[in-house]
Amino acid sequence: MRPWATRxxxxxxxxxxxxxxIAFLATVEMLLRVGVLNRFIVxxxxxxxxxxSRLFIxxxxxxxxxxxxxxxxxxxxxxxxVGIPIGTALHTWVIARRAYYSWFAGLASAPLVIxxxxxxxxxxxGTGAIVLMAGIAGLTPVVLxxxxxxQSTPVGLVKLGKTMQLSNFGLFSKILLPAALPAIFSxxxxxxxxxxxxxxxxxxxxxxxxxxxxxxxxxxxxxxPGTYAAIAFAILVCATILLATDGAERWxxxxx
Amino acid sequence: MKKPSAAPVWVNVALLRVLSLCVITxxxxxxxxxxxYFAGAIPHVSAILWELLQALFxxxxxxxxxxxxxxxxTGVLLGGTLGIVTGVxxxxxxxxxxxxxxxxxxxxxxxxxxYLPIMIMLLxxxxxxxxxxxxxxxxxxxxxxxxxxxxxxxxxxxHLALSMRLSAYQAAxxxxxxxxxxxxxxxxxxxxxxxxxxxxxxxxxxSRAGIxxxxxxxxxxxxxxxxxxxILLTFFxxxxxxxxxxxxxxxxxxx
Numbered sequence: 001m002r003p004w005a006t007r008x009x010x011x012x013x014x015x016x017x018x019x020x021x022i023a024f025l026a027t028v029e030m031l032l033r034v035g036v037l038n039r040f041i042v043x044x045x046x047x048x049x050x051x052x053s054r055l056f057i058x059x060x061x062x063x064x065x066x067x068x069x070x071x072x073x074x075x076x077x078x079x080x081x082v083g084i085p086i087g088t089a090l091h092t093w094v095i096a097r098r099a100y101y102s103w104f105a106g107l108a109s110a111p112l113v114i115x116x117x118x119x120x121x122x123x124x125x126g127t128g129a130i131v132l133m134a135g136i137a138g139l140t141p142v143v144l145x146x147x148x149x150x151q152s153t154p155v156g157l158v159k160l161g162k163t164m165q166l167s168n169f170g171l172f173s174k175i176l177l178p179a180a181l182p183a184i185f186s187x188x189x190x191x192x193x194x195x196x197x198x199x200x201x202x203x204x205x206x207x208x209x210x211x212x213x214x215x216x217x218x219x220x221x222x223x224x225p226g227t228y229a230a231i232a233f234a235i236l237v238c239a240t241i242l243l244a245t246d247g248a249e250r251w252x253x254x255x256x
Numbered sequence: 257m258k259k260p261s262a263a264p265v266w267v268n269v270a271l272l273r274v275l276s277l278c279v280i281t282x283x284x285x286x287x288x289x290x291x292x293y294f295a296g297a298i299p300h301v302s303a304i305l306w307e308l309l310q311a312l313f314x315x316x317x318x319x320x321x322x323x324x325x326x327x328x329x330t331g332v333l334l335g336g337t338l339g340i341v342t343g344v345x346x347x348x349x350x351x352x353x354x355x356x357x358x359x360x361x362x363x364x365x366x367x368x369x370x371y372l373p374i375m376i377m378l379l380x381x382x383x384x385x386x387x388x389x390x391x392x393x394x395x396x397x398x399x400x401x402x403x404x405x406x407x408x409x410x411x412x413x414x415h416l417a418l419s420m421r422l423s424a425y426q427a428a429x430x431x432x433x434x435x436x437x438x439x440x441x442x443x444x445x446x447x448x449x450x451x452x453x454x455x456x457x458x459x460x461x462x463s464r465a466g467i468x469x470x471x472x473x474x475x476x477x478x479x480x481x482x483x484x485x486x487i488l489l490t491f492f493x494x495x496x497x498x499x500x501x502x503x504x505x506x507x508x509x510x511x
Contacts, residue, residue, distance in 0.1 A: 013354030021359065041377050095265065099272040109498035110491045111453040114460070114468070117475040117483060121297050197367035204370055205461055212370065219373035227373050231366075238365035 043224035051225040052233065059214055059226070061233065068199060068210035068237070071131050075195040078135040079142045080188060086139075087146025087184075088172070097147065108140040113198055116205060125206050134198040138191035145187025149180030185252045189245040196241050200234055211237060299481035308485035316470065317489075323465040324455060327383055331390020331451045336444055339395045343402025343443075344432045348414070353407055360403065364396035368454045372461060386458040386466065393454035394447035401443030405436040438508045445501040452494050 025045040031037045032044055055061040090097040116133055123129040153176050161175040203212025211234050218226040281301055288298045311317045346352045346360070371392055375385040413435050417427040433440070459468025467490060474483035 013351050014358065016351075017355035017359055020355070095268045095272055098265065098269045099276070106495050109449055109495055111449070111456060111494050113453055114456050114471070114487060114490060117460070117471060118480070118487065121475075121480055122293065193365070197365075201367040201369045201457065204367075204372075205457060215370050215373060219376075224377070231370050231374065234370050235363060235366040238367070239362040242361070242365040 040224075043228055047225040048228040048232070051223075051229045055214070055226060055229055055233070059218075059230075061211070061214065061230075064210050064214055065237070068203065068212070071127060071134070071199045071210065072192070072196050072241075075131050075134040075138060075199065076188070076192050078131070079138045079191045079195065082135075083139050083142030083187070083191065084146050084184060087143045087187075088150065090143070091147050091150040101144075101147065104140050104143050108144065112137045113201065116202055120206065125208055127209065130199055130202045130206070130208065133202055134195040137198045138194040141190035141194065142184070142187040145183045145190070146180065149183025149187075150176050152183065153179040182249075182253045185249055189249050192245055193238075193242060196238055200238070296478060296480055299484065303481040304484050304488070307479075307482040308488065311482065311485055311489065317467075317486075320465055320467050320470045323383060323469075324459065324467045327386040327455045327459075327466065328390050328448070328451050330383075330387040331392075331455060332394045332444070332448055334387075335391040335394030335447060335451065336398050338391070339398025339443060339447065340402050340433065340440060342395075342399040343439075344406055344428050344436070346399075347403040347406025347409075348432065350407075353403065357403065360396070360399060364400060368393040368450065369457045369461070372458050375458075376462065381462050382464065386455045386463060389458045390451040390455045393450040394444075397446035397450060398440065398443035401439045401446070402436050405439030406432055409435050438505065441501065441505040441508050445498065445505060448501065449494065449498060452490075452497075456490065 028037065028042065029045050032039050032042060052061075090100060113133065115136070116129070119129040119133050123132065157175050157179060158171070161171045166174060200210070200212040202208075203210040204216050205212075207213055207216050211230070215227060215230045215234060218230050284298065284301060287293065288300045342360070346356050368389055372385070372389060375388040379385040379388050409432070413431050417431045422430065455466070456468040456471075459466035460472050461468075463469045467486060471483055471486050471490075474480070474486060
């Protein structure tokens with residue numbers, strides 16, 4: 001088959017998926033227009049789509065995106081700076097690994113985000129509480145994946161390093177760390193996703209800054225098209241970060 | 257002279273764990289005694305344990321636990337069932353996977369709590385809206401897990417269903433669902449965890465009952481000891497459910 005025909009065939013399913021979404025929105029619009037659905041509960045999809053530009057002009061959506069993004073960046077730096085050394089220390093110190101590994105695994109399954117009222121009491125309602133909460137939620141995957149990456153270094157490579165009489169630091173920087181980088185990156189990616197979802201959720205819950213607060217504000221004003229548009233925008237932001245990190249992870253695994 | 261033998265590893269591990277707990281408790285107590293935070297913000301450990309004990313013997317906790325359990329249970333039942341149906345339906349057809357897979361991944365990425373305003377508008381501020389949130393939270397991990405398992409299922413299962421001329425329902429119940437049972441369990445494990453988190457967060461935002469509601473009442477009264485006791489209790493319940501599901505998952509994987 002010719003290349004353009006192959007490409008065309010590959011584009012059919014995604015186009016069908018997109019068309020299904022458009023058909024769903026068109027059906028909702030029609031049901032609202034004929035009065036089957038209540039327009040005071042569900043807004044017209046056309047109004048919601050058009051209100052996105054209003055969100056940028058009147059509600060400073062671009063500034064809110066920067067606020068949310070800056071919190072995400074700080075939280076990711078925290079989980080990298082704290083999580084990778086903890087993971088490395090736990091890999092090196094066997095007794096500590098045995099003692100704390102199950103604690104970190106347990107923390108990963110605990111609903112950490114409900115600690116937020118405690119952080120509000122201790123740090124006040126502000127950026128610090130949001131970033132720290134998100135950092136705590138995103139820390140466990142980084143620690144666990146760092147341990148996993150360092151543990152899975154091929155024994156042959158470690159033996160090679162030892163026969164070359166590398167110091168402990170040399171062994172770590174020249175062999176263990178490069179071998180563990182794909183797993184560490186994978187942990188950072190999961191951590192970034194946790195941080196993003198937690199930051200938007202906390203902005204919404206404590207009504208402070210960013211994209212999350214906008215959803216809250218608009219729903220309090222009963223601005224239905226705006227609320228739906230802001231939620232759709234939040235979904236898009238999360239999906240874009242997920243896609244971008246997914247691509248970056250594949251690139252790292254190919255390159256290293 | 258005979259060299260003294262080193263303590264077994266498990267003793268050292270246990271000692272380290274106990275020591276760590278002692279250090280954490282001592283640090284917490286130091287903060288509670290110091291004037292670094294305003295009075296009552298960091299309660300003594302004894303006060304937290306007392307509140308935990310009181311909560312365990314109060315009917316209020318169990319009535320709120322029932323409400324949260326009902327919301328999570330409904331969410332898991334609806335979200336899990338819909339997730340399995342979606343996962344099998346979309347995963348069985350490569351065309352549908354390429355059409356709807358990206359949409360599923362896209363909607364799954366967002367924190368489910370942001371859907372709360374929509375749930376409140378559609379279902380009100382009571383139990384139904386939190387159940388809806390729980391449904392959404394459970395739906396995506398189950399659907400994506402089953403979708404991936406169905407897609408990567410051994411082709412022989414699909415050929416078997418075709419050669420036996422099974423109906424869609426028979427193929428789903430006799431072939432696809434049993435073949436993807438470990439993935440369903442894994443998805444449910446994730447889904448239940450996310451459902452608990454979403455329901456609790458929904459309750460802290462707007463509700464009239466439930467553990468999240470009780471938590472925010474303690475916060476509102478500035479009874480921090482009770483609030484921490486409730487958070488600890490929720491952690492224990494969530495971790496216990498996760499451990500139980502992990503055991504079931506291990507058993508399913510080892511069959």
